[in-house]
Amino acid sequence: MRRTFYSLAVLACMAAGVIAPASAQADALLERGSYLMNGIVACGNCHTPKGPEGKPIADRELSGGFVIDAPVFHAVVPNITPDPDTGIGRWTDAQIVEAVRNGKRPDGSIIGPPMPIAFYRGMSDADVNALVAYLRQVKPISNKVEKSVYRIPLPAAYGPPVVAVPEVPKTDKVAYGHYLATGLGHCMDCHTPLVQGRNDMARLGAGGNEFGAPGGGLIASSNLTPANANGIAAWSDDGLKAAIRTGIRPNGSHIVPLMAFGWYRNISDDDAGALVAFLRTLKPAQ
Template identity: 45%
Template sequence: MKMVFGIVLALSVSPAAAETLVERGAYLVNSVMVCHNCHTPRGPQGLDMSRALSGGQTFDEPAFKVTGSNITPDKDTGIGNWTDAELKHLLASGIRPNGTKVAPIMPTEFYTVLTARDLDALAAYLRSVPAVRHETPAPEYKIPLKPETPTYAGKQAAEAELADKLARGRYLLTIAHCLECHTPEGPSAVHDFAAASGKGGRTFKGPWGESISPNITPDPVAGLGQWSDDEIKRAITQGIARDGHKLKPPMAYAGYATMTAQDLDAIVAFLRTLPPRG
């Protein structure tokens, strides 16, 4: 009986389901959710992977001044003393074990959809990375922030839903927080998700100078409506615009380049279903 069950199981699982939790977590952290973009220190050559996830960029905004935390298992300067339950709670709610809430630069409003298995995978992988001792500055919160509800965020997704290509694309686009950068902000840094999701127009300043997020809705003039699938994929994974010019940071092109072909297909298919915004 057991044997028969084992064979049936082996035939019915997809390659993705055969991954271990640590492998799935590595894929999410490195390729889809690109945690390094904010949590790994940057040197002149780009990300310093010898100190991966040990604390990154500082975001100095009118409402807060915060630094991408050390999320390695170092007990003194990282999250080595957190339990898995505490870590998963932080990811899906933004609330730390001590009850304080992280600034919304940490895109936890998008992580509410994470499946139970993906939360387990993230916790398993973060436990497995090398502990790096690196103290980051304490956060400063200047004014209380309005809670935001991003487009497509919401309740936890079920693993079974992700078998459908468009549902999978919506899930991946959400946890990759594409619409965080590609939706304009109104006064007091609140995104206009209701009227302008995907319309672009946010300005990002950094060592690269300045970049402005473009419209990624299917609008034929302002957005991606006339782009081919391959052109969209090239922009996401190689940072090359339709006319061939090189796109600037902070979009994590190199991280997205290691997504599976299937997941990239799903994201592009779902992008084509966003409401067009001219």
């Protein structure tokens, strides 16, 4: 009898053991998704509508409608909340991953710029799944947005289909910083010169792309390479970290809030350090 009792107890513990890690895993995935979404990844910088001062409207998170105009497109950012009719509530997890990394919707159509697909192709399986877990629990909001208009042909694909991307080890600070600045944060999208609509990767981080500034007019992205003697080359690591997370340069001036400072302020110290370590290794370029 005693033996039976023990084996039942052992069985019960084993069962609990099997269940606990599964939910702990789901919690960890959502925690990672929340950290990424509210920090370096900041899909909301485009997908969340903003109020008059450029601040994201919290209870409209990811519900779309923001318009981004460029000479070659009039892009209307879609609703990516779980609303089944106007958002992505009917998409499977795999379909969301396909949209983010391959730029393809479930109906086979191609997602156009400025959604930074070329960079998101490098997002690891673990991280893209963490973002999906986050997207699933966002409040569904009904908001039908118009279609974008492209005056250029969209590519048939952004490259060979991405099916699996391994994680980048955090122990390699520069490699992880590169991952943060490309696959997750697309910093290098805005900060790498565009030549005929494509980033000139030989001049990674050299800046000079023009954006419509929030208050009107145009503003060029800064040169983030060590060639920028008046900019980041002269700043301490802590000064650079603070500029990325708060938008305030070491001399006290403010960087235009095109960058997602409302989100970047949640970037961990380790990740900010990895970004800085990576930026210091960029090839000096004008």
